[in-house]
Amino acid sequence: MIYRNGLLSFGEDHLFPLQALAAQKSDPFYIYDLSGMRQRARALKATLPGLEIHYAMKANGANRILRTFRSEGTGIDTVSGGEIRHALAVGFPPGEIIFSGVGKTRTELELAIGLGIKQINVESPQELQRIIALARALGKKPRCAFRVNPDVDAKTHPYITTGFRENKFGMGDHFLPELRLILASAGDAVELVGLTLHIGSQLQDLAPLEDAIRKTLPIFYSLQEEGHPMRTFDVGGGLGIRYQEEHTLPPRDLALIEEYGALLRRALKGFAGQVLCEPGRILVGSCGTLVGEVQYLKETPDRNFVILNTGMHHLLRPALYQAHHRILPLVLHPDRQIKRYDVVGPICESSDVLGKERELQEIFQGEFLAIADAGAYGYSMATLYNEHPLPKEFFWEEQVLSDENGADLSALLDSARKLRDFDLSP
Numbered sequence: 001m002i003y004r005n006g007l008l009s010f011g012e013d014h015l016f017p018l019q020a021l022a023a024q025k026s027d028p029f030y031i032y033d034l035s036g037m038r039q040r041a042r043a044l045k046a047t048l049p050g051l052e053i054h055y056a057m058k059a060n061g062a063n064r065i066l067r068t069f070r071s072e073g074t075g076i077d078t079v080s081g082g083e084i085r086h087a088l089a090v091g092f093p094p095g096e097i098i099f100s101g102v103g104k105t106r107t108e109l110e111l112a113i114g115l116g117i118k119q120i121n122v123e124s125p126q127e128l129q130r131i132i133a134l135a136r137a138l139g140k141k142p143r144c145a146f147r148v149n150p151d152v153d154a155k156t157h158p159y160i161t162t163g164f165r166e167n168k169f170g171m172g173d174h175f176l177p178e179l180r181l182i183l184a185s186a187g188d189a190v191e192l193v194g195l196t197l198h199i200g201s202q203l204q205d206l207a208p209l210e211d212a213i214r215k216t217l218p219i220f221y222s223l224q225e226e227g228h229p230m231r232t233f234d235v236g237g238g239l240g241i242r243y244q245e246e247h248t249l250p251p252r253d254l255a256l257i258e259e260y261g262a263l264l265r266r267a268l269k270g271f272a273g274q275v276l277c278e279p280g281r282i283l284v285g286s287c288g289t290l291v292g293e294v295q296y297l298k299e300t301p302d303r304n305f306v307i308l309n310t311g312m313h314h315l316l317r318p319a320l321y322q323a324h325h326r327i328l329p330l331v332l333h334p335d336r337q338i339k340r341y342d343v344v345g346p347i348c349e350s351s352d353v354l355g356k357e358r359e360l361q362e363i364f365q366g367e368f369l370a371i372a373d374a375g376a377y378g379y380s381m382a383t384l385y386n387e388h389p390l391p392k393e394f395f396w397e398e399q400v401l402s403d404e405n406g407a408d409l410s411a412l413l414d415s416a417r418k419l420r421d422f423d424l425s426p
């Protein structure tokens with residue numbers, strides 16, 4: 001998303017001015033660039049021969065996005081029975097579904113075991129015992145991987161770090177004796193096929209991930225030597241995006257994907273098994289934007305508030321972990337003065353702030369603002385709190401604008417041709 005002729009223009013390989021859409025849809029909406037998502041999935045796939053991507057659908061479960069990744073040959077990483085059923089419904093076969101999560105219920109495990117999914121990522125000894133009991137009852141032999149907690153500091157926000165000893169996720173090596181005993185008494189009820197780790201999200205510095213892989217590989221080899229059919233090593237997700245920075249073409253995400261590939265090639269040199277990963281944010285984060293309309297401006301002695309028709313109910317990240325999203329006017333007016341604003345939503349909570357103390361060109365009622373890099377953990381965390389409707393979702397691919405059902409809405413962009421001589425060609 002970049003400015004062209006002063007118009008905020010959505011997309012990467014093809015651009016269109018968001019104002020053309022916003023002016024006709026005054027309700028808040030998300031828009032996603034499916035070509036950008038494909039490009040990232042392809043770039044990731046190319047970093048390591050045989051790398052198996054399992055898209056972490058919690059980042060964004062829009063059907064069109066799931067089908068896009070499916071058509072790129074990725075599998076899927078799920079964290080609930082709901083996500084497993086959703087993945088099946090859009091066409092992912094059980095053999096391409098991974099089930100992660102620290103609190104899997106009996107019903108969810110029954111579903112996963114009954115389906116014979118690719119792998120259940122086990123997070124505690126009690127979970128392993130539950131899986132064994134259910135496997136026996138169902139007469140199935142599920143494939144399991146142990147989620148290791150490698151005790152590294154991912155140097156990200158405390159709410160999204162997961163591989164440190166204080167976190168609830170995964171199992172430190174002190175769990176290994178107990179896990180070995182449980183496996184020994186399980187006979188052939190389950191298969192231990194691999195290890196998995198996920199040290200946190202929004203990683204910018206990849207060194208802790210390399211550290212985690214190096215710490216975990218010896219555990220893999222020792223379990224293999226003990227006779228387990230170990231074959232998968234799942235490095236999780238966690239690649240970050242640049243929320244603070246303006247977009248560039250080619251996108252910076254591709255540079256981080258390259259760096260990640262080099263890390264995997266280095267850290268897993270000589271590893272003969274299957275390498276899996278579970279990326280979410282890097283594939284979708286910077287390919288999505290939320291657009292809201294300015295309802296009111298409100299000046300107090302302390303603050304200038306811009307009150308939008310979208311807020312924490314559509315994009316929770318700023319309220320949940322003080323996340324930064326760039327806020328951009330759809331039309332630039334260089335002649336206007338710059339003012340400092342708090343950009344807030346309509347929800348009855350003081351934490352309903354999308355951006356605090358932002359320097360923006362003077363804003364007027366009825367204009368639109370874009371919240372950038374909202375493709376990951378945006379719509380998937382949206383709620384009906386205060387009973388506002390959920391935002392609409394639009395999709396942009398190969399110069400076609402469409403809705404969630406695939407209906408072609410490109411005619412809406414005809415007005416774009418009248419906007420400041422915008423050129424729709426690439």
Ligand SMILES: Cc1ncc(COP(=O)(O)O)c(C=O)c1O
Nearest residue numbers: 056198201237238278279280281
């Ligand atoms: C187990 C697991 N895998 C993958 C992911 C995806 O992480 P990201 O979106 O940071 O790539 C998460 C996110 O929380 C996770 O918990």
